Amino acid sequence: MKASRLHSPWTPWLFLAPFLLSFAVFFAWPAVRSLMLAFEQTYGPKTTAFVGLTNLRFLAHDPFLWTAVGNTVVFALAAVLLQIPAALGLALLLNRSDLRGRRFFRLVFFSPSIVGLAFVAIMFSFMLEKRTGLVNGSLHQLFPAWNPDFPWLERYVMPSLVLAQLWISAGFYMVYLLAALQNVPGELLDAANIDGAGPWQRFWHVTLPEIRPVLNIILLLVVTGSFQLFDLPYLLYNDTSGSGPDNHALTVVTYLFQTGFRSGDLGYASAIGWMLTLVLVGFALVQRRLAQRNET
């Protein structure tokens, strides 16, 4: 032992122990266990059998899984195309030093992300109702041609989910982008201004490159979050365990939850989960590679 060390070699372990112990029991072990389960099939509560790659082979031909993948991809695309521009737009509106009430507006836009998803689901199930709901009522008042019985939840399942998620998330990501915008050095913008660059050119050539790292993180968060969409459809369509009318609300994680907890096939559920993990890790790696290429 080195003489300069004033503490016992056990000290760091003492501080790490509580975290490490719960982490090992409730994260590391379940992760290992789920990897084992992915190669097993569960028959009833106590009987399992090693089935090798059968679960994976079954995945490829499972029509429900592919419906779920399709819905999830559509949701993720809509989330990227709506949430990120909305968040960036709000952040740009708020990013002015002479703006009064900036903290107030930041608070207003951020407030939906404090609301629990169970409560969001209750709110939107009322708001999207035919005739009595806020959305149809307002649209009908603004545009008398709008059908007050527009069946959002019954027939426009994906738009309903996308709308609810946009309400929750736009202000959340706005906070990150606003912080990034405020870190853009003012001298750079002043220099561009003196060089005769207009607002659009300043945004495109100065601001955007500066906030690109944060935009990349947000893209990663939106995509990985969207691929794990579960609580919202599960709660909004609770009467069908989250499947929704004609399985239009069924997402990959909802299907995983249904197979694991409703049908009790933990093996197949784990196989779905590990496939999802591989897809997410793959996306993160590709995105990182592209981001690094853009920087050089």
Next chain:
Amino acid sequence: MSLPSHRPLLRPGTLVIYALLGFFGLLTLMPFFWMICASLKTPADFFSSQFLPPGDGLFGVGWDRLSLAQYVRLFRELPVPRAMLNSIFLASVGSVFATLFCAAGGYALAKFKFPGRELITTLILGTVVLPAALLLSPKFETLFHLHLVDHYLGIFLPAAAPAFGLYLFRQSMVNSVPADIIESARIDGCGEVRIFFTIVLPLIRPMISAYLVIVFIALWNDFITPQIVLQSPELQPLPLVIFELKGLYGAEYSMIMAGTLVSIAPVMFLFLLLQREFISGLTSGAVKG
């Protein structure tokens, strides 16, 4: 040095920005306002007016037709007070657990050199890629074997070890806890546990309050974990109870909306009080890192 610029208070561009902010702000707050109105109205008024019922009171609103009857009912006849206490207990004890575990772990990783440190850090931070849903059933299996099902510890302990929290505290220890303060305390003969509680924790107080609120709100809002872990109705927190009320009394709009608002209000209030800490805690990892 920049030249002093003389700007008028309101330029046309600024007006457009305020108009846009006002429009989107209204759009964001509309659902809350609509719910507040609906929770105060009678069923007949709910169907006949969109926000406040018309009448001959101030601003042409029938104020006398609004009542707090639904709120009274929630607390007198329905299991909402119990659920509220459960939620408060769950979220406050759970957030203290998580903050202590993560702060102590982050301290060990940031301020000590020991064999295995890099490996542990990589391993723990690597698990953020695992989807939470993947671990759901094996975690339930483990809880079952440890007899933690239908017990609050079954929520506290798994919630106490998030990789995200460990990362946040490690970063904040690296940035705001100088090594020589710890060294000199040791030379003065101060014990390790005392150093942690009386010297290290006070130095990162903003991070602690930020993380307490983040975890408190997350636990307050969680639906899936308590649904799986807690089976006895008398243990269940607000999200489960209000959601169940909606299933039982789905047509009683005013009452369900009152229940939802009552459940949202405490965290909204907490967020208003600690918004600066909350937002800086959330963004500290992503923006500066």
